[in-house]
Amino acid sequence: MNAITRGTTAQGLYKGSKGMDDRKEVLGFLRTCIDRRFVAESRHAFEQFTGLKPTDYWHESYAGGSALPPPNTIGEEYAVAHGATLLGWQAHIDVCGGIPGASNEQIERMLDQRILVMLAKYPAARHFRILASDRGIDIREVHPPQ
Numbered sequence: 001m002n003a004i005t006r007g008t009t010a011q012g013l014y015k016g017s018k019g020m021d022d023r024k025e026v027l028g029f030l031r032t033c034i035d036r037r038f039v040a041e042s043r044h045a046f047e048q049f050t051g052l053k054p055t056d057y058w059h060e061s062y063a064g065g066s067a068l069p070p071p072n073t074i075g076e077e078y079a080v081a082h083g084a085t086l087l088g089w090q091a092h093i094d095v096c097g098g099i100p101g102a103s104n105e106q107i108e109r110m111l112d113q114r115i116l117v118m119l120a121k122y123p124a125a126r127h128f129r130i131l132a133s134d135r136g137i138d139i140r141e142v143h144p145p146q
Helices: 039-050 073-083 104-121
Strands: 005-006 027-033 057-062 084-092 126-133 138-143
Touching: 005 039, 027 039, 027 073, 039 084, 039 138, 057 073, 057 084, 057 126, 073 084, 084 104, 084 138, 104 126, 104 138
Parallel strands: 027 057, 027 084, 084 126
Antiparallel strands: 005 138, 126 138
16 A cells, blocks of 8 residues: 555535535646546546536646656646646556556556655645546545655
């Protein structure tokens, strides 16, 4: 088990747009791998798990996804500066072209290490670990180590 504390949250707890309860608009940010096998399903899982609508979050995609440091941090910083509080970090196993030769275990470890960096960088946000595979999508809310 990695140093990240994993938990779950009730689906639909947060609503993406101003709703009947008059809460402030909730926004998010999602970084995924560009692998076309997993982008749509990962977005759908993020939306279902957080309650966000497709227009309630910013999405960027790079080869290797969140398991690798991004070429720049403009997207995440812009989203957070503009109100994103639900942050999704996705990578996938079962052969990632962005991380040639890496085993499934190595990719998971890399993802968890990058998430630790993001937890420290954005401590006020809620963070979601998304691991895609040929078997489906595993999404969990993650917390800093105690």
